[in-house]
Amino acid sequence: MSAHSESAYAELAVTTNYSFLRGGSHPAELVQRAAELGHTAIGIADRNTLAGVVRAYAAWQELPSPKPKLLVGARLVFADGTPDVLAYPQDRAGYGNLCRLLSAGKLRAPKGDCVLTLEDLAHWQEGLLLVVLPQNNEAAPELAERFWNKQISALPPLGEGARRADEGLSGAPISAIECAERPSSGLSATFPQGGKGDHFCDLRQLLTLLKTTAPARLWLGVSMPYRGDDQRRLSAWHKLAREMDVPLLACNDVLYHVAERRPLHDVLTCIREHTTLDQAGKLLQPNAERHLKSAVEMQELFATAPEAISQTTKLAAQVNFTLDQIKYNYPEEPVPKGKSPQKHLEDLVEQGLHLRYGQNVPDKVRASTDKELRLIAKMDIAPYFLTVHDIVKFARSQKILCQGRGSAANSAVCYVLDITAVDPMAIDLLFERFISEERKEPPDIDVDFEHERREEVIQYIYSRYGRHRAALAATVICYRPRSAIREVGKVFGLTEDVTARMGGSVWGGWGRGLQEREIRQGELDPHNALIARAVAFANELVGFPRHLSQHVGGFILTQDRLDETVPVGPATMENRFFIEWDKDDIDTLRMMKVDVLALGILTCIRKAFDLIRLHEGVSLDLASVRREDPQVYEMLQKADSIGVFQVESRAQMSMLPRLKPTNFYDLVIEVALVRPGPIQGDMVHPYLRRRSGKEKVEYPSPKHGDPNELRHVLHKTMGVPLFQEQAMKLAIVAAQFTPDEANGLRRAMATFRNLGTIGRYKEKFVSRMIERGYEPEFAQRCFKQIEGFGSYGFPESHAASFAHLVYISAYLKKFHPAAFACALLNSQPMGFYAPAEIVRDAREHEVEARHVDVNFSDWDNTIEASLNGGLALRLGLRQVSSFREDWAKKLVAVRGNGFGAVSALAKKAKLSKQALIILAEADSFQSIDKDRREILWAVRRLPDDDDLPLFAAAYVEEQPDENIAPLPIMALSEHVVADYQMLRLSLKANIMSFLRGLFQAEGVLSCAEIWAAKDGAKAACAGIVLTRQMPGDSGVVFITLSDETKIANIVVWPRLVSVFRREIMGGRLLLVEGKVQRGEGDVVHLVAERVTDRSDELLRLSEDEQDAPSYKAQASPTAKHPRNVQTVPKSRDFH
């Protein structure tokens, strides 16, 4: 053997962490390590999955040459007791077979599992190189053990078969071994039938079978796991291999890239087996040997069977398949027969231009479409646009509102194809910036549909392209700090209370490793050895894939069978399937994905359009709403934005008066500005200062090159990067990244966060900018901004699409407040505010709101004519908690001219007693003109539903009318409380109004009075807590209080948060004393100096004072008093 081939080794049994909770290293780590060790090849073979291969491929692409060959395969784990088999496709056809094989296994198993039998392998083995691993059976280790014991039963006893002493004995690896000869009968022992009727295949039979079906494509894989009898085992396999004429192949059955990963692997094993380290016992590996080993070490281990080493490279040489052979084909459906996709697209664009602009297409538009079409032709992506167009066309035909966004969506082509409603001429968007020629990546268009009707679109896609060609992309669910610490904590035997605290359960915390600060915040000592250890492992675990889930709406459509490209498995929903790759994998392989997403505001807008058409006779659609109406902007400038898409949050509301949007592009900026990216990058204040003229707009220049280079990138946003594209462009222009590097940077932020690649990019970015003569501080700040974008990127094109919906919803709110409020309520749950706030806001805009009534309400909220000629909002039965839609339908169906009596309703609508009680509790019999309390008391007298039918009718008739004393009169405050309990809102009065006298006597102001107060004035204010928020790491808490007059904004500085923590976190009705602060644009805050929890006042409302037992304080803490059942809706906290 030549010296060269001696050092040649390929590790073919590699398990990555995409064999969930079994592999201890990322694919990239394994690929990099194999390259460091100089392996000829590395074979990624995860447990019945190809989920990790694209990650390995991406990492492999980045390796410098020479690099090991990357083999893509899978470890087949069988349900029938067959030993594991590694399968490596030789060519594209073999790869297709492997995908089909895995898909078949997945389809017959519950979600996330894969059930394979030997028969499946026999059926799909064509083109696969197979390595039988007789020592390993992942599905049933005990079977493997039995199997081995059977094989070994004829091994010679110790002494006879062991090594002779003259070979020397040392702690070092053994270098020379004489194999023991032994009778062959042991290996031929037939294996007993296993339990449950599954047959355990005898190894000889298995090898014979596979040899006949897959001649010259079969190996016997053996590893040396340091179990004491390794050499005897090896000699047994050696003999068997010779006898069966199947080559022996060495492997190390790798679970992690370096031995140091053993502890983490043990932790993973415990998580998988739901046990603790103390209890795990032999579930854990006995030693740390299953890492990637050097060729030399492998050779020493296999010194007695050197051909097993050389077979690894032989196998690798036979593989001709790489992932770039996967050719993606666009589906042909949208293209008429005999026409090229490009031609068809051009024709459609031409048609669209005429529809949009008539005969006189503006030159500028014509120029853009021509330019875009040329680029599309060059990149050969016309079918993509046609496919999206096809889906959008269907939605439009069904009157489902939709709007495209994403990198390619805001092009002139998309506009004339009606995919988007944003006129690309109105804002200057450069198409080629989004479609990178160099990257040759397909463009990305996300289409939002009404959330309640997206399913129809999905069904259309299935029916048009067939389930074998359409499937959802996967989402890799990775460990986040919170889930990681919870699981690791369990493994270390920490109680749930402790891990919950470490997970930062109160303030949230996503996307970054656990920081010492957070642990301190949880009041745990990070130096406690056990906790420190758990945290260290949790940090290591963050970013590990946990399982695959389906993407919310990313569809992969192909011309060929999808299951020959990637394994496809069933999703949770019946008849829905998803592939094993996620969006980054699809990007890497340049496949096409259409995002079919659900957006609540579209549902709301469509419902509002319908109501307006019905009640106001005005026909509107997304494109025809009057543009740039100054009244709409006026309203937004006042932060009058409850219910308006995107700009209704507290943060947006305080931004609106400062930004004072006056045109569409201002809205685009508004949407992009209040995001974690710009906030983390500290870009918000510089932008506002420049906009208000307090700071000069300037563009730092480099020492060399175009001094105006930044002006070109940033002029639209006054020199402050706000959009993701600008950040990327900044990297290209100022730090002179190549487009590929910039793209790599974007990806490093988004996905491979854990691999430390960001650091590399940061170094490069900052140093290059400094090199080119920029201020270091400026360079740092730019990078910080880019970092922020990584996880919360908001490209200009997205912002533009969203801004369009901001404008439309604001327009509806301004000019059709009744319809808008009604549509908002009917589209719940969505948005930021509870129904109570939506109704209150509508009433403030002069919409009359009417209570739920059995004679007037439908299931949905509706619009009625108002006496003053306007429109009134009639609350629907859907607002009544725990009332059911089918009850409402029954009731409405038999209503006719209305019910005159409760008994008539009960009889006609055949509603259950429970339904009637709910209606009575909700005070919805008002038009029948009876006291709520009396009706409720009467309804309760109705016989129970489960009475025998024979007696039921008679019962009601014959029961004599009771002559009973009247019940105590229901106070208005009790009414309101009852309304809140049943509807989560009350039209009768605001809860706070009952307490006004009390608070007034204490000198407490109403929210409206706070808004009118002078800057710096000392004031106190009390109200129901609507929201509590603590943005980022600031430690500041923002509270929104509400009373019968208005909403008040409270700010609590960190120092006071710790003092009044109890009140802030626990109170439902707070009294805040502090200082009024009037900011820019008339935003008023009350800066808290003292916070008092006055929630007890709420209890009085449902009590008649004189009856309240004086010894209430003694009442049982366990009894759940109805009055303790929330009387006010829960606040929405910490989003």
Next chain:
Amino acid sequence: MMAALKMKRRLLALWFQRLPTDRLKRLKPQALTPLPLVIAEKAQNALRLCAVDHMAARLGLHVGQPLANARAMVPELEVVPANPQADAQLLNQLADWCDRFTPVVALDPPDGLILEIAGSAHLFGDEQHTLEKVISTLRAKHFTVQGAIANTSLAARALARHRDGYIVGENGEAKAVASLPVEALQLDATTTHAFRRAGLKTIGQVAGRKRSEIAARFGASTLSIIDEAQGQGGRPITPRQTPPDFWQAQNFAEPVATLDVVRAVLQTLAVNLCTLMQQEGMGARHLEASFYRADGAIRRVGVETGSALRSPAVLDRLLHDKLATLADPLDPGFGFDLIRLAALRVEPMAPTAQSLDVKAREQVEVDFLTDRLVARFGRSHVRRFHPRDTHVPEAAWRMASAQERSPPATPWQAMRTPLEAPRRPLRLFQRPELVELAQDPLRLLWRRAARTLTHWEGPERIAMEWWRPEAPQAARDYYRAEDEAGRRYWLYCEQGQRPQWFVHGVFT
């Protein structure tokens, strides 16, 4: 006795408002600056508070609150997982303790007791004094407790919770409970809510409605509860100690005082008890002999067995052993007037067939021996080895009570491959012994003797348990080796700075 039956029932209800936290506080010495204490348990997918101490309650924490919220409000908080068994046990102990006030004590779980004091209140003066005595003594023991006395348990319970210390006079229930909130009726949440919504917020208001009105809406059972709260009718209370399923007792007109007689009585009782159990196909796991002394003292002696048992001879033998070795011997005083033998815990037991299988018979013998040894020396003194699931050789076993019959997770058999020479010695040295190895020829220098090794196999690499910092950490390479005399050794080399060799055991 007849008089007692005619007497009106008088029930004293006790309510331990903070039983779980009181239990924990009693266990621990009071810290100088104690933290608020709460008990949490998992409910509706979140950890929620199920008990709070006084301090926590004052800070606004309450039962049912999610723990996360509680922590957000009060970060400095001591949280202990719920332990309902321990609470129940404590309630039982409290009931035991209350035995001194009356023989009839009923549990009112999870946190109450009901004492029938009609016949015993006079021992402490009157009812007022009895109540005061009970409450003050319990409070001195640091229990948060409230109590009240009434004719029906429901009235007493309601008053104990809402009007601490109240004693209802003759037919005074209706008046006493009238102003209590309707929750005091302890009806289901729906009914309570319905009353409140109707504006009927006190028991008095509810009771003021027509009977037919209530019955038509909430059923006759609600009506009877309202009646009971007002002192009419009343469900019987369930005495605490439910009689065991199987028991035999003997009454003596003349108290017996000699141990011989006692033994003879026990023998008879054992025979009868076993016959009873035989008929039902049961065997005893826990037996108790109770000796009721004429002066009212009771002595109970318990015996536990490792497996179900119903052989009178064996049973008698066990009892005899136990009685003979009592640290505090049975004191008959003026004699026992009742002796009772009860099987407190039984389990199904197949009819015994004489087995030809020697092994099975041996097992029975061993079990019997174990039980006898345990009866004599105590459970913790008779032990056996159990395998433990770990790779680390010296940690692969543990000691456990010999009566523990539950099969270990890994049977011993699994630790040794049946068809091969043993991989590990049966016994390991207490401490591995440092040895030296010499090469050419391979010799083992151990205990001052050199042994030439002829065969060896290995290494078996065993990594240590890294998560136990106190345990050894260096991985070991184990070898099995044989010398020319055929003696086999289990050697290992500790991987460290300098490899060191040890003998960990010898194969027999």
